[in-house]
Structure formats: structure tokens, C-alpha cells
Amino acid sequence: MNFKLIDFTLKSLKRRLTKKLSVIFIFSLIVFLLVSVFSISSSIKKELEISVNALPEIIVQKMSGGRQTVIPVDRAYEIATIPGVQNAYDRVWGYYYFVNDNVNFTVVGLDFDLEAYKQKYSDIINLYAEATDTIDAPFMIVGSGVYKMLEDNFYKNFYNFRTVTGEMLETKIVGSFTDVSAMETNDVILMPVNYVRELFDISENYATDIVVRIPNPEEIEIIKQKLNSMFPDSRIVSRLDIEASYQNIFDYKSGLFLALLIVAFVAFFILVYDNASGLSIEDRREIGILKAVGWQVENILQIKFIEGSLISLFSFFLGTGTALFYVYILQAPILRNLFTGASNLKPTFNLIPVINFEILILIFILTVPVYILATVIPSWKSSVIDADEVMR
């Protein structure tokens, strides 16, 4: 490749800058949309994966009149004796409606049996242990989303919960945490279990649900059936059930995105088609001049190739760069609502950076070479015909 040809291409791009700017704008906008959509979707997929992996194999809920109700804790001891069950423990938790921001927090009770929670909240075990040793009053450790909301409402050091019996429960904020899977833990408040019982008025012998850990995945289904017959008043939910329902929501949202993607691709092909469907009179005259002064067809194709590559590579990287910035730094305002729903029932979470190179390469292949071809082919068509038009 001849350096002077590159130099000439740059000069000729410079003088058609305004015309090319609109192409660069549309091209990078399309790449931006595609990359954003795929990044948000792979990020949320990752989020779900982490959440699902943290889920217990089976959850046992007691039902009454078709609705969930508290479950006697001694059932946990009973379940723990079933062969194949490693561990069964009761959980005390519930939703607390935070009036100021119109959202629900998930309040989870932690007890001395910290081991049971280790898998999920390992990073805050120490904070909790320290607080239990030094504080003899209600305290909590909150997810970063909760922390922010409380702070915005001027609750910096403590918050007054209103218990179901109408009393105030002044609770000290001792710390906050973030987790890789922000969607799962952002709205979580961790409190010593006895205060959670007080908050929701759940007595000593009862719990919200019972979690069953089963090391061998093959046994989950059998144990689920056994639990079903042992406790006819209960609903037995396995990890697979939850996974399926997550997946359903996700697939439904992906449909919206698919529509967006189709729009982006149609826009791109209109751009390419416009480029490919013939050159302007000015462009043709120029090709004629170049031929008349002794340029060969291949020289003309070379400058068109350089031009197409420069424009498409620049637009591709501009679009990709701004998309990654938009999704991971700005946290995808507007677009993310399509996926997570516009509801503010859950505090916001952070999109985890997941760069999916396969998708990036796919988008690259579907755009850059297509655009280069759409630049080169029409010039080739017009440069192989006689150049004597310049004589007229």
C-alpha cells in the first residue's frame, strides 16, 4: 500500500467531511445501540446467573389459603434428618415498605448460626460479628442501594422502623455492602434475627421459610417429592423452578430488545444501500478525472478501500466505546428500564461489566466489511466503464 494514496484519501475525506459526518454519526449510533443492547443483556444474564447460583437447592414455604404464612421451625430439624440433605435451617425475613421512596426493602434476619449465610454474605460476617459484640441495641448492615436511599432521606446513622404492632424500632446503621450480584443484594437489610422477629411480629417458634441444602443435584427432585408428601400444607420450591421463572422474565424482555435490534439493522442496511446505490455525479466525475490523468482502476479501488475502512473502523470504535461508557459508567439510563422494568419497587443496582467479545466480533463482521464493500463496489462499477465522460 502506497503512503501517498493514504495521504490523498485523508485529504479527500477532509473535504467531504460534512457529508461523511452524517454517515459516521448514523453508523456509530447503530453500533452504539447494538453494543449497548447486548452489553446490558449479557450483564443482566450474568447477574441472574450469580443470583441463581447463590440460591438454595430447595425452599420450603408453609401455605394457608393459598398464601404464604409462617412455618414452624421444628420442621427444619425434621427435614435435616432426610438422607441426602446436608443442612436445613429456618430463615426469618420479609419486605419492609419504605414510604419515602415508595420501595420495598428486603429485611433479612441473621442469627448466631452465621455459617448458614456465609455463602451469600461472606464479606459482611466480620462487620456483623463485631457489631453484636459491641452494640446492645437494634442495628443493621444495609445494601448499597438501601444506604443511598436512606442517606438521601437524611437517615445517616440510624433509621426508625415502624413494627407491625405500631412501635418504633430505632435501628443503628453500622455499615453497607455491595456484592458482585447487585440485583440480588442491593435492596437487602441485614439485622440480628431477634429484631427482625420484632419488626414483623414473628414468634420464636416460627420462621418465614426453611432452606434445604442438598449437595448432590441428582437428589433434588426426589427430596422435593418427599417433602411434598411430608408437608401437604407446604409449597416446595427448587432452584430449577426459580431459574425457569427468571429465564421467562428475561426472555420476555429480550423480545423488546430484539425489536430494537431489528430497527438498528434495518437502519444500517438503509445506510449501506444508500451508499451502494450509485455515486453522485460529483463522485463519478472525480473518478473520471483520476482515470484520465493516469490512475488505474486498482488505485481508485485502493483509495475507496482506505476511505471505507477509515470511516467504518472509526465509527465502529466510536460506537463501541460510547456504548460501553454509557452502559457501565453511566449505567444505561433509559435503556435499562426496558430490561428491568421501569418499576422502582427495587432499588437500582449496578450493571456488572461483562464484555462479550464474541458479540463484539459479530457486530464488527456484520457492519465494518459490509460498509467497506458498499464503498468499494459502486466505485469499481463506475471506474471500469469508459472514462471519456470527463471530455464532455
Add this chain to the structure above:
Amino acid sequence: MIELKSVDKIYSHGEHEEIGVLKNISFSVKENEFSLLTGPSGSGKSTILSIVGGLSKPTNGEVIIDNKSIAKLPDKFSALLRREKIGFIFQKFNLINNLSAIDNITIPLIPTKISKSEIEQRAEKIMTELSIFNKRDVLVEKLSGGEQQRVAIARALVNEPKIILADEPTANLDKKLSLDFIQIIKQLKDAGKTILLASHDPLFTDLDCINNIIKIHLGEIQ
């Protein structure tokens, strides 16, 4: 240097519509000769020049440039021939807008192996000779008609061609600029160039530096 033998040019549009533009054209221009092609508008002068320059192919006949037959030369080689041996000066100048004078002049040599600095030196030398060096970096559309033409001439000369083909070079110039152009063409002849110029401008007909006049009428030599 230039020789045409029984050249016909027929444009065919579809199966039945054929337009005969040139018929049985034969003439030759020897080295360092200056030949003038004259004839009314539409007689075929531009067509002859584009055939001589290899921009279009004759339907029948032979075209010999510098001892080489080019009538059936593939495009790739006729481009090379133009690059090495021919300088074209067009009626409409055919400059590329939004590029500076020097950038227009150097265009023919961009695909060659000659270095950028040498190309620019050559271009500057020619610009000096044509007294447009002070317009070196001015965009061509900002130049006057006469200056634009001198840029076009400089571009035709930058590859140091043996042959100059000029199509109605004075059609867009006033009397004074036309006379200036004649001076330049005389100098080119003195420098040893072979010149084929198409024009119906009477200014050319009684120039003493012209070796022969080829009169075309309705595509035939009279």
C-alpha cells in the same frame, strides 16, 4: 508519435440504435509536431482525443502511440500509457474542488513510486514556470479562470509527458488569457512536446507554430 488508421467510432444504444460518430479517420502527428483539430461543434473532435488518450476504444481501426498499438489495450495499460506519455488539458479544466492547487497538480503521480517530496518539487518547478507558485496552497475553486487553467496545465505536465492533448483549452478564457495560453503552448512545443489540440477558436488557425490542421466534419476528415 501519434497515428490513427481508418478509425471508426460507433456508439450503440441497444440493438437497433447505432450512432456513427467517427468514420474512417486517418492522420498522424510526428514527434514535436503541433496539430490542430478543427470542426464545428459535435463533429467528433473530443471523441478523437479520448481515443488517442486511450479513454475510449475505437470501434474499428488502429491507433498507434509512440510505436505502440493501443486500440485494443486493456484499461490497466492504457492508464499506464497516459501516466507515462500523455498530459491531458480539458475544456472544463476538470480540477478537483476543495483541494489546493499543489494537491491537484500532484494527482497524476500519486500512484507512482516517486517520493512525495520529489513530486512536490516537480510541481513547484512547473508552478513557478507558469507563474502560479504564489497560489500553491489556495483551493482551486478560489482561483480565477486563467489560474485554474494554468493549474490544469501544470497537472498535465507534472508527469513529464511526450504528448499533450488539449480539448478546447481556450473556450473558457477571454482574449488576453487565450493569448497567454498560446504562449505557453508555444513554449511546450519548443520544449519538444508533441501536441494535438482540438479547438474551433480562430486564434489558432494562423499560428505559425502549427504544423498541420485536421478539419473534421460530421465525423469525417475533409
